[in-house]
């Protein structure tokens with residue numbers, strides 16, 4: 001399934017060789033011998049924030065820029081990136097082989113997180129557009145499962161009605177580790193119980209790779225998660241021809257070094273899958289405290305029974321969600337995640353109001369619209 005024409009994912013953007021000779025599109029006017037631009041439809045398969053690789057429907061890869069108006073529009077709606085992998089576009093391929101994206105098709109959906117950084121507090125970073133399933137990848141060790149991350153990711157997917165699932169990778173490291181085995185079994189049961197598929201895999205040992213490949217077939221999927229959990233390794237395991245760069249967590253900082261630096265969509269296992277740079281924290285974008293509970297799937301049946309319609313399920317009397325926690329119908333882990341998220345959603349909400357006020361006075365700098373790495 002590997003495609004030799006695909007630019008290597010980790011090569012920094014540079015002009016490609018001229019595109020194949022123009023075919024079939026005669027110039028509207030002028031000298032037929034003059035090289036002319038061609039207009040093609042395609043899929044954004046890589047985004048660096050300033051350059052985009054577009055795979056045209058005839059299978060060519062075109063390194064492209066975008067019209068400035070798209071950057072301005074993104075700023076208007078507080079998005080850091082006007083185009084994301086998975087976007088369908090119209091690209092004008094100039095005779096030098098460089099493309100210009102002139103149209104972006106409306107998205108079916110998008111998976112987003114809050115942009116990082118101080119000034120990014122109220123901006124949306126689109127991870128992938130037009131996605132059928134979003135996989136949150138975690139690991140048994142190095143780093144181990146972070147349920148706070150998982151729950152934020154699942155909420156983000158729920159807000160856009162994107163089916164989500166959990167992959168727990170590095171299962172090979174569980175050998176001789178009974179406590180870690182119990183932990184993995186616990187998370188698996190918890191998330192499967194909520195209706196999310198859970199795959200336990202070993203990218204290096206081969207365990208669960210067939211199941212993961214089967215889950216990718218005929219779909220556009222994305223893998224997202226902290227750095228070093230093995231996202232790229234998993235894609236290599238499914239599709240060895242990809243040869244994605246993978247590496248150990250940085251010894252020095254223990255914070256993880258980003259091996260994958262740009263989001264890239266690859267053909268894999270009969271579908272498409274986006275590999276994305278690791279993120280430290282999955283910030284939730286644009287949710288009010290009153291809405292949050294509705295995106296915890298197991299809270300939903302209880303919410304209509306809360307006494308107050310704007311119940312935040314923390315201290316309100318007559319709260320059916322708190323009652324369900326007391327009765328063991330909602331786990332303390334998920335409720336704890338909810339409370340932690342509620343706090344940050346609250347803060348983000350305040351920050352948002354403040355930033356919007358400031359933005360009216362000082363427009364953002366378009367040059368800041370780059371692919372974000374945390």
Ligand SMILES: Nc1nc2c(ncn2[C@@H]2O[C@H](COP(=O)(O)OP(=O)(O)OP(=O)(O)O)[C@@H](O)[C@H]2O)c(=O)[nH]1
Nearest residue numbers: 170203228229230231232233246247248259260278
């Ligand atoms: N033991 C073990 N190690 C693994 C497994 N999968 C990946 N690794 C190792 O974990 C390290 C990180 O793997 P990557 O695939 O680069 O991780 P990533 O999630 O893509 O990281 P970023 O690109 O930085 O976000 C590498 O040294 C891999 O060899 C696994 O199943 N078992």
Ligand SMILES: [Mg+2]
Nearest residue numbers: 231232259260
């Ligand atoms: Mg990677």
Ligand SMILES: [Zn+2]
Nearest residue numbers: 306311313319
């Ligand atoms: Zn309530």
